[in-house]
Amino acid sequence: MKSDLLPFWRSFLRDPRHIGAIAPAGRPLSDAMAREVLAVAHPGIVIELGAGTGSITQALFEVxxxxxxxxxxxxxxxxxxxxxxxxxxxxIHVHCASEVERLSLPRHCDLTLVSSLPFRSLPTRDKQRLSSAIAKISEMASHFRLIQYSYFGRLPFPSPTKNLVWRRSHTIVRNLPPATVWVLEQT
Ligand SMILES: C[S@@+](CC[C@H](N)C(=O)[O-])C[C@H]1O[C@@H](n2cnc3c(N)ncnc32)[C@H](O)[C@@H]1O
Structure with a gap:
């Protein structure tokens, strides 16, 4: 949405490494992320990390x-x-996604994380914190998946634990820039 561009760019100018993109996700990409969430019978609790202007949130909110x-x-x-x-x-929680365990989720729940976190541009310390938080929370869920998009078909970030592997899903060319949807899931 046009009205999202100004706050997005303002945030980008203030902190480019933490925004890590030139534009919010477009509707085709947002729909593809939501479809991937619903690709399993029980997505369970769905937590969006780095929701930004809410373009992916909107697609998730509708389902x-x-x-x-x-x-x-x-x-x-x-x-x-x-x-x-x-x-x-x-x-809506206003804190670093590495503190996701603060949400006190029930143990052994079905859990889907949807991430727009710009791993490639984040400082190393942030990446390490986020990776260990993802590994930790994945262990307490009985079914865990993380859905993330990346640009230029690159792997979003190294798997934080050997029990989780990346699967490449769809590439959405009608996005600026084109984006690939990835799923990090239990082996
Ligand atoms: C690529 S942008 C948002 C994209 C979003 N899908 C959209 O369309 O607006 C990445 C978002 O992650 C947020 N972010 C970056 N590091 C974060 C962290 N450690 N914890 C939570 N949010 C973070 C940024 O503030 C930004 O809103």
Missing amino acids: RHRMTELIAVEKTPELAVRLRQKFPGMR
């Missing part, structure tokens, strides 16, 4: 009846305020 709950985590306060306005009633 939230297929999930146990939809939650978003966004560390940029200005973007989180907008998410709260756009998605009333949804739990």
Whole structure:
């Protein structure tokens, strides 16, 4: 949406490494991410990490009846305020995604993480924290998947544990730039 561009670019100018993209995800990419979430019978609790302007959140929000709950985590306060306005009633947490365990999820739940986190541009320390948080939370879920897009077909980030492997799903050419959807899942 056009109205999302200004807050997105403002956040980008303030902190380019943590935004890590030139534009919000387009609708075709957002739909592809939501379809991947629903590719299993029980996506369970769905947590979007780095929800940004909410373009993927919107696609997920429209099918939230297929999930146990939809939650978003966004560390940029200005973007989180907008998410709260756009998605009333949804739990939006304003903190680093590496603190995802603060959400006190039930043990042995079905869990799907949807990530727009710009791993490639993040500082090394952030990447390490996020990787170990993902490994830790994956261990407490009975079924775990993480869905992430990347640009230029590159692997989003190395798997944080040997129990999780990447599978390349779709490439969406109608996105700026074209993006590939990846799934990190249990072996
Ligand atoms: C590529 S942008 C958002 C893309 C989003 N899908 C959209 O269309 O607006 C990445 C987002 O991740 C957020 N982010 C970066 N590092 C984060 C972290 N450690 N924890 C939570 N959010 C983070 C940024 O603030 C930014 O909103």
